[in-house]
Each structure stands twice: as C-alpha cells, then as structure tokens.
Amino acid sequence: MAVTVRIPTILRSYTAGSAMVSVDAHTVEEALTALEGDYPGISSRILDDEGKLRRFVNVYVGEEDIRGADNLKTRIPDGSNVTVIPAVAGG
Template sequence: MPVSVRIPTILRTYTGGASEVSAEGGSLGEVLEALDASYPGIKGRVLDDEGDLRRFVNVYVGNEDVRFLDDLATATPDGAQVSIIPAVAGGC
C-alpha cells in the first residue's frame, strides 16, 4: 500500500532533496522501515534508540497526530499522507 510521506527540510539530505516521497506499509512503523530501506539513516532521525518517536518530532497520518492514535502501529491506508514535522521551540 503506497503512502505519500512529506519530508521536512532538515531531513531532505536523506532523500536527495525530495520534499515528498512514497513508501509502502500498512502501519507507520512499516512505512518508516520502508523509508529507511530506500533512504538509509532517515529512520534514526525520527526514532530514538528505544525505537520510539523522538520527543521533538511530530508525525501525522492525514491530519491526526499519531501520538493520539496508535503511535507506530497507526494504520497507513493506501493513499494516506504521512507528515514528519520537527517540533519548533523558542521564546523570549
């Protein structure tokens, strides 16, 4: 099941500059595995050493934050859009 994955600027060095790529997988975890097979190293920038989503990376399937769904087990139906978004912090 191919899904579209939106890649943030900071990770585009892994995708040869592509802002959007496609990957196969029925869950977010499977999609990240497929991404890493095509673009080695990208999964390590999204997941921490324990295999969980990094604290400052937000991932959406459609418009839903996967942390409020099933995390890495979140379903990624055919044609879904996955967005990887680095959290932005700052202040005065």
C-alpha cells in the same frame, strides 16, 4: 500499498532533496522501516535508540497525530499521507 511521506526540509538531505517520497506500507512503523531502507540514516532522526518516536518529532497520518492514535502501529488508510514534522523551538 504505496504511501506518500512528506519530508521536512531538515531531513531532505537524506532524500536527495525530495519533499515527498513514496513507500509501501500499511502502518506508520512499516512506512518508517521502508523509509530507512530507501534512505539510510533517516530513521535515527525520527526514532530514538529504543525505536520509539523522538519527543521532538511529530508524525501525522492525514491530520491525525499518531500519538493520539496507535503511535507507530497507526494504520494508514488508502489515500492518506504521512507527514513528519520536527518540533520548532525558539524565543
């Protein structure tokens, strides 16, 4: 199933400037694997060395934070988008 992944500005250098890309996936993990296959290097900015979501990156399926669901195993319902949002800090 084709899924739209929204890419934050800071990671668009990996996607040739595209703000939204399409991948075939049923779970967030599959979407990130497909994203890495199409755009090498991007997953290291989203996942840590153990393959877990980096603590300063939030990922949503629709409006649901995957950390409150099944994390990377969260299923992506038909018609839903995956959104990657890096945390912003400042003072």
